[in-house]
Amino acid sequence: MDSLIKSHHPARHIKSFKYAFKGLFHALMNEANFRVEVVIASFFVSMGLLFGITLLEWALLILALGFLLSAEIMNTLIEEFMDHLIKEHHEGVRVIKDLSAAYVLTASITSLLVFVFIIWNYIFK
Known part of the structure; x- marks a missing residue:
């Protein structure tokens, strides 16, 4: 107890x-990539403020950006863990790292699409 x-x-x-x-x-x-993604996220948030996006749009944008930054942290975690665990080159480690990078790429594309879909209506009214 x-x-x-x-x-x-x-x-x-x-x-x-x-x-x-x-x-x-x-x-x-x-992590340079994390810093780049923070700058991109800041730009997306600035554009959201500039265009006065709705509460629902904010929710979607924040979810997408959170997904992106979380994916980058997960990618870093996986790379650090694999480098610590296995010192020499191993094909399985390469595949794991490639899949981890693909996870970040997917999150990046998703975040970009969410941003474009939100901002599109404000630019092309």
């Missing part, structure tokens, strides 16, 4: 947020 209480203590949750923000900061400081 004591361990159950400790596992739900607010301080433990705050500590886990601290680690999550450290990971986010690591991605921002060490």
Whole structure:
């Protein structure tokens, strides 16, 4: 029972947020692609503010951008893990990394399409 209480203590949750923000900061400081995607996301958000998009459009845009940034973090995680696990070149590792990169590409295309579909009506009214 004591361990159950400790596992739900607010301080433990705050500590886990601290680690999550450290990971986010690591991605921002060490991953060039993540920084590029943050700049792109900032541009998309700026355009949303400029055109005054609706609440539903904001929800879709934020979901798409969250998907994109999460995919990049997952890609980094997979690459780091595979590099740590297997030091020499291995065909299976190459396939795993290629699939991970394809995940980011899919998220990028999806985010771009969501942005285009939202902004299209505002530009071509």
